[in-house]
Amino acid sequence: MLHDEWAPTKTLQTSKNRVVHYFEVKDSALFQAFIERIARAYILTQSNSAHKEPAVKPEYNTIDEYIALFPDDVREILAQVRQTIRQAAPDV
Structure with missing residues (x-):
């Protein structure tokens, strides 16, 4: 879920299943939290097949x-x- 403070400045669809979001971080104090959110979002998009036996x-x-x-x-x-x-x- 994106909140207003995390809205991308630009969004580009590079293929059917891939979207690139460009963000501008104006407050460096928020940068670490922003990176953590990106990492969590990335994990959610990954296939669960790696966790299967x-x-x-x-x-x-x-x-x-x-x-x-x-x-x-x-x-x-x-x-x-x-x-x-x-x-x-x-x-x-």
Whole structure:
């Protein structure tokens, strides 16, 4: 939230998702508080993905092991896809 005392002197949209604000700080006593507000605002705009635990990637060595990772209904579809590929390109 911007307050009147923190209103930018100029705002420029540099791309669809990026806006640059230019500020003029006339009272140097307010400068430190201003920088702290900018830092807090920056943190709020950052993605939370950096705070998430990385996904555990299942390990497999063969196509059969890969297909076994899925639920039964998906395994049936994958088996059909595999059979279709084998019929269309048996040497692959």
